[in-house]
Amino acid sequence: xxxxxxxxxxxxxxxxxxxxxxxxxxxxxxxxxxxxxxxxxxxxxxxxxxxxxxxxxxxxxxxxxxxxxxxxxxxxxxxxxxxxxxxxxxxxxxxxxxxxxxxxxxxxxxxxxxxxxxxxxxxxxxxxxxxxxxxxxxxxxxxxxxxxxxxxxxxxxxxxxxxxxxxxxxxxxxxxxxxxxx
Numbered sequence: 001x002x003x004x005x006x007x008x009x010x011x012x013x014x015x016x017x018x019x020x021x022x023x024x025x026x027x028x029x030x031x032x033x034x035x036x037x038x039x040x041x042x043x044x045x046x047x048x049x050x051x052x053x054x055x056x057x058x059x060x061x062x063x064x065x066x067x068x069x070x071x072x073x074x075x076x077x078x079x080x081x082x083x084x085x086x087x088x089x090x091x092x093x094x095x096x097x098x099x100x101x102x103x104x105x106x107x108x109x110x111x112x113x114x115x116x117x118x119x120x121x122x123x124x125x126x127x128x129x130x131x132x133x134x135x136x137x138x139x140x141x142x143x144x145x146x147x148x149x150x151x152x153x154x155x156x157x158x159x160x161x162x163x164x165x166x167x168x169x170x171x172x173x174x175x176x177x178x179x180x181x182x
Contacts (some may be wrong), residue, residue: 001064001114005056008064010121012038012052013128014114015066018106019048020131023070023086025102030089034132036153036162036178045084047071068103072096087116125156134178140164142176149173150181 001011016034023032023040032040032047051067071077071085071095086094114120124173129135138153142164151166162173 001061001111003061004059005054005061006161007121008052008054008056008061009037010124011066012050012113013156013160014110014124015050015068015107016040017124017127017131018110019050019068019070019103021106021109022099022102023047025106026094026098027086027090030086033134034128035134036132036156037160037175042084042086042089045082047084047086047089051077056102070099070103072099080178121158122173123159125158128160129156135162139181141179141181143175143179144176 003010013036016038019040019179020032020034023030030042030105032042035041038050038052039046048068048070050069053065053067055064070084073087073096074085075084075087077083077085077088086099110124113123119125134140136153136155139150140153141148141150142162149164149166149171151164151171152162153168154165157163157172162178164171164173
C-alpha cells in the first residue's frame with residue numbers, strides 16, 4: 001500500500017473491521033468487539049487475533065503481510081486462555097468456507113477504501129472507535145516488555161494509536177498488551 005511505515009497500524013485496524021463485518025455477515029446475531037490494536041472478543045473472550053508484519057524502507061512500505069486467526073469450530077478451550085469460538089458462542093458449527101469468503105470480501109472492501117479514499121485513515125479509525133467498547137472509557141493496563149502504564153482509554157489519534165488518559169495526562173500508546181483493569 002502507498003503508506004509511510006508510521007501509518008501501517010491502520011492496516012491492522014482495517015483487518016479488524018473486516019473480520020467483524022465478515023462474522024456479522026454470516027450471522028448478524030454475533031457481535032464481536034474490537035480490542036485495540038489486533039483482537040476481536042465475544043463475551044469478553046478472544047475469538048480472533050490479527051498479526052501484521054511489514055517490510056519497508058525509511059519512507060515507503062514495500063509490503064505488509066496480515067495474518068488473521070479466527071476460532072471458528074473449536075468445541076472448547078482451557079479456561080486460562082480466555083478464548084472462545086464462533087461455534088462455542090452460537091452452539092452450532094460454522095462453514096469455514098462461508099466465513100473465509102465473507103472475510104475476503106470484507107478485506108477487499110477495506111483495502112479498496114484505503115487505496116481509493118483520500119480520508120481512508122480517518123474513516124477507518126472513526127469506524128474502529130464506533131465499533132469498539134475498548135476505545136473510550138475502558139480502565140486498562142498497558143504492558144510492554146520493560147514497562148507498564150494504567151489509565152482510561154480516550155480514543156485513537158489520527159494514525160490509529162490508542163490514547164490513554166493517565167495521572168500524567170493523555171499518553172499515546174504505540175504498542176503493548178492491553179488488559180482490562182477491574
